[in-house]
Amino acid sequence: MSVATASPARRGRGARKAARETRDFAMLPALRRRLPLTEPMDDSQIARIDAASMDILENVGVVFRDPVALEDWRNVGADVRGETVHLDRGLVRALIKTIPESFTIHARNPANSLPFGKDHSIFVPMTGAPYLRDLDDVRRNPTLEDLANFHKLSHMLPALHSSAHHIVEPYDHPISQRHLRITYSSMKYSDKTFMGMTTSPKNAEDVLEMCALLFGAAYMETHPVVTGNINGNSPLVWDETMLGALRAFSRRNQPVLCSPFVLGGANTPASVAPSVAQLNAEALSALAYTQVIRPGAPAIYGHYLSTVSMKSGAPMAGTPEISLMNFMIGQLARFYRVPWRSSNTLGGAKTFDAQAGYESAMTLNAVLMAGANYIWHSAGWNEAGMHCSMAKFVVDAEMCAMGYRMAEGIRWDDFDEAMNAVRDIGPGGHYLGHAHTLENFQRAFFMPELFDNNSIEQWQAEGSVEITERGLRHARALLQDYQEPRLDEGRDEALRDYIARREREIPAVDALNQAH
Incomplete structure (x- = not known):
């Protein structure tokens, strides 16, 4: 994707230099929340959810579809029956007790390293979109260049604390080798923290080897530098792919998000509190497994929350029950003294319209008041995650800055x-x-750059520009002003050599019919 070029008079070298000097691209520190949290459960209700989850773990069990994990559980005394692991609550409590309540996530630029956990929160962009809405607001398949542009925007937007990983899927590169280019893009175009691909155990190993080239293998033994996400198959199943990736990260002392994938009413009961009890059991089982692999390894209580329309079966965003579940999960994570992840600015709309804005704002406020630590999908998510919107990406980032200011308190x-x-x-x-x-x-008072608060006469005189076009213009301007953060030449060469070697070793296998 090429960036639209404005007129030389407006976008010459001098104009770009002036823009850089007047716009502050410095990353905001990790948010330290100072507002009271929303905690709808009293102590007896927390205990009730905890007891229900422990009952699930002991009497229903969790399926671990992985012979290595099953043997690991047997070795620590769990009751393994076929692929179903029954976990004694005492064992679970003893294991999760060794998870650090807080730690620092280190970036290649030390100024962008982040205190994490307890009362600190970070905003991380969305990932995984198979489509994008580009700088012309056209919905299409993404490329590596599109991904690089999102990583550049992540680097420049102050409220975003990470370049994530595959914000969009780069369809112009073989799927079997894609994780290498995605990881390199995350590392090269931003010096903030980033995420690592967990699409297979071997892909996770590749990511960690690249991190070792960037940071040093010995450094990683004592310094978290990358986060990985492990999705569960709700209800109550963890598969071999995710568990292998979990082991790769935990062995190297790198944090994983242990994330049940909740479609409320479809793969959980059609009720808020029982859904949370099931989700909690799923998350605890994976959190406990990280400590089987390496006691003291950092791990994050995760989830993806959606509710399902009882009319159509479609996943929904921004519903009141999602907010209630976030409030409850925040209380449970603090009860277990582990950091936790939630999702942010989610939209189900097909364009960047009022629905997208309302859904996103509803979720943003809820996750802040719930006290989430790792606030993922904080920019760009729309169409239930099917596309990442350039316009929404930059507006969401400004919304995060507004939420940041609110949560800082008075x-x-x-x-x-x-x-x-x-x-x-x-x-x-x-x-x-x-x-x-x-x-x-x-x-x-926070002064939004992308929201128009002028009189209607002034707005009309300036062209009646609505929010989507304002967002696209802002994204274009940012990409014109982007300056790549310097990456040590020796480490850059080592990373490129590693990618070249692994691409020779990995067959260039593509998914069928990629161009939808």
């Missing part, structure tokens, strides 16, 4: 000076020229 550091201004101005005056206003106006 500032009191200028209270006395502001009260002096009240005495100075008195009745009937205005504060626009007062010294306190001049000193504080830039930080006093």
Whole structure:
């Protein structure tokens, strides 16, 4: 995908330099939340969910479709019957107790390393979209260049703390080798944290070898540098592919998100509290397994939450039950003293319309008030994850910045000076020229760059530009101003050599009928 070129008068070298100097691309620190959390369950209800989940683990069991995992469970004394593992609650509690409640996720630029867990939160872009809506708002198959552009935007948008991994699927590269190019793009075009592909155990190993080239193998033994996601097959199944990837990450002391995939009413009971009890059992079983592999390895209580329309069977986003489940899961993660992941700014709309905005805002507020630590899918998600929208990507990132500011809480550091201004101005005056206003106006109230708050006359005079086009213009401008963060030449060469060797070794196998 080529970036649209504006007129030389507007986008010359001098104009780009001026834009860079006036726009702040510095990443916001990890959010430290200072607002009270929404916690709808009392202690007896938390205990009830916990007891129900432990009953599932002990008496229903969880299927581990992987002979290695089954043997691992036997070795620690679990009750293994065929592929079903029955876990004693005492064993589960002892295992998850060794998961760190907080740790630091390290970036190749140390300034972008992130404290993680407890009252800290980070925003991570969406991943996995088979389509994109591009800089012309055309829905099509993505390419490696499209993926690179999303990684560049992730690097430049202050509220995003990660370049993730396959934000969109690059269809112009063989699927069997794709994980190598995706990982390299994440590493090269941003110096923030990133995610690693877990599409197979061997792909996970490749990612970790590339991380060892970038950071050093010994460094990784004591420093988390990449996160991987392990999806469960709800209800109550973990498969060989995901478990092999989990082992690869946990053995190298790298955190995994242990994520049941909830379609409420389809693969969980059609009720909020029982759905959470099942999800909790699934998550705990995988969290416990990470500690079987390596006690003390970082791990993250994960999930993907959706509810299913009882009319059509379609997954829905932004529903009130999803918010309620997020509140409950936050309480449970804190009960077990483990960090947790949720999903953000999810939309089911087919375009970047009011539905997409409402659904996304509903979820954003809920995950912040629930106290999520790893806030994934924070930019671009629409059409139930089937496409990533360039316009929505940058607007979502601004929404995250707004949520960040809200969750920071009330500032009191200028209270006395502001009260002096009240005495100075008195009745009937205005504060626009007062010294306190001049000193504080830039930080006093969040001023969105992409939302239009002018009069309708001014908006019409400026072309009646709506939010999708404003987002696309902003994305184009950012990509014009992008400056690649320097990657050490020796490490870059080692990464490229590794990719070249592995691409010689891995047959170039493509999925059938990729161009949909």
